[in-house]
Amino acid sequence: MYLANEWKDYELMDTGDGEKLERWGGVVLRRPDPQVIWPASADPSLWNNANADYHRSSSGGGQWNEKVKLPERWTIAYKELKFHIKPTSFKHTGLFPEQAVNWQWMMDKIKAANRPIKVLNLFAYTGGATVACAYAGAEVCHIDASKGMVQWAKENLALSNLSDKPVRFITDDVFKFVQREQRRGSFYDAIIMDPPSYGRGPSGEMWKLETNLYPFVEECMTILTPNPLFMLINSYTTGISASVLTNVLSLTMKTKYNGKITSGEIGIPITTSGLNLPCGILGRWEA
Structure with a gap:
């Protein structure tokens, strides 16, 4: 498992009974997590002292129960990168901390390339990967279908003092954008995608x-430079294993460019139990 174990501002304090207890900077939140099918390890008093907990609604969505008034939003840092955190009505906070394993990998790849790198970040959400790649010195094109998420990503870039970096933010359907880039003759050295299940x-x-994933990867390959650096696929889709991503990348990227493929689970260490919480999977092709 690829572990996001270098956080200081984020901590997965405990898990149990379908929930996780997390510290986001100075704010402690309880959120549901369907992977947690074991009992809690910590004393109940630790859980009861959470600043807010999320309750699902039988009609869909849910709401936060605040024991103390939460800030409208606050900031946490991963090393030199900074992000706004804001609890949303869909239980998310605007950041997936397990993705730090990918941020670090991408930053290392870009810095070691010793050449200009142009990155396309698709389904880019609030821009964790965009901020990381810009920090490492890449030119980045950030695409998401949600105008609100694109705005959030812009704010994260500014928060990390990277507003002067060459980053384009575009609200668009990713498939249509890739097809337009084909027609325009635009090419990228690296592609990141974090596609939803639906x-x-x-x-x-x-x-x-x-x-759609396999044909979309094929489509994306048409806008890669002759000497690409990497392609990264993230997935949180239930039932899709890391081996599926290995196979997709093997039949596409490895067939054309050779290179190396790695895949596996990503996760976060749990402080109280010493266990690791699985949070999704990744597939990486690299030159």
Whole structure:
């Protein structure tokens, strides 16, 4: 498992009974997590002292129960990178801390390349990977279908004092954007994608990972430079294993460019139990 174990501002304090207890800077939150099918390790008093907990609604979505008034948003840092945190109605906070393992890997790859690197970040959300790649010196194009997420990403870039870096933010359907880049003759040295299980583009375009991922990877390959640096695929889709991503990248990237493929689970260490919480999977192709 690839572990995000270098955080200081974030901590997975405990897990148990379908929930996780997390410290985001100075704020402690309880959130549901379907992977947690074991009992809690910590004393109940630790859980009861959470600043807020999230309750799902039977009609969909849910709400936060605040024991103390939370800030509208606050900031946490991963090394030199900074991010705004804000609890949303869908239980998320605007950041997936396990992705730090990918941020670090990408930063290392970009810095070691010793040449200009142009990165395309697709399904880019609030821009964790965008900020990391910009910090490492890459030119980045950030694409997401949600205008609100793109704005959040812009704020994260500014928060890390990187607003002067060459980053383009675009609200668009990723498939249509890639096809337009083909026609424009635009090319990238690295592509990141974090596709949802299901999704809709700005004009109602449908996305289903099992149906669309493989042809989308093929499409993305048409806008890679002759000497690409990496392709990264993240997935949180239940039932899709890391070996599936290995196979997809083997039949596409490795067939054309050779290189190296790695895949596996990503996770976060749990402080009280010493266990690790699985949080998704990754597939990486690198030159």
